Amino acid sequence: MDKESILAQATAFARDVLEQDSSGHDWWHIHRVTQLARTIAHEEGADPFVCELAALLHDIADEKLNESEAAGLEKVRAWLREHEVETDESAHVMEIISTMSFKGGNGAGMRTLEGRVVQDADRLDAIGAVGIARCFAYSGWKGQLIHDPEQKPREEMTAQEYRHGKSTAVNHFYEKLLLLKDRMNTEFAKKLAAERHRVMEEFLSRLHGEWDGKM
Ligand code: ADP
Ligand code: NI
Secondary structure (H helix, E strand, O other): OOHHHHHHHHHHHHHHHHOOOOOOOOHHHHHHHHHHHHHHHHHHOOOHHHHHHHHHHOOOOOHHHOOOHHHHHHHHHHHHHHOOOOHHHHHHHHHHHHHHHOOOOOOOOOOOHHHHHHHHHHHHOOOHHHHHHHHHHHHHHHOOEOOOOOOOOHHHOOHHHHHOOOOEHHHHHHHOHHHHHHHOOOHHHHHHHHHHHHHHHHHHHHHHHHHOOOO
């Protein structure tokens, strides 16, 4: 099968599996990440086919949608085999997806340029205007509050309190989203991230102001 047909089939597959998701991994997340991956790949001189295919399949293995991480990865591997993706490209895509799904980030970085591109694309979709929207959508799905100014700082919470969803949407900005701009791999993504970061800072400062009726 030629590369264009493989990408078209992967698009249909991702759309079919993730169409109904409301936890922030819906099909449109995949669509945005794939578009970003294509743009960054072009700017950074990465292999566009591997980047696009990995972006399209990157959330199929998510543990929320599968019995286990391993079962999810097996689903992707089976798909690549059925669609006769070349052995080295298939192995490369599997490496990217498995590294991304292991909550990583702090551990070993992505080994290849294509991995760094797809990881940047996924992280960019968690910040900026879209990132703000996804954070609140996810929080609603989980039953978290928008914000709780009386909440204890995380260091003072017991593990129990933390686990039982005492976090809020606004908290997630401080514990993760505002840290992402410094974790971009490629120069092109760093530029996009800086702009998206400013959008979040502006949003948070407005939110805190409006919270106390000062704006
Ligand atoms: P991905 O694997 O696509 O990077 P995650 O599974 O970590 O994303 O999260 C999906 C979306 O939900 C992201 O936009 C993220 O910011 C948001 N999210 C994840 N955890 C939380 C949380 N505890 N509170 C609010 N939003 C969250
Ligand atoms: Ni994702």
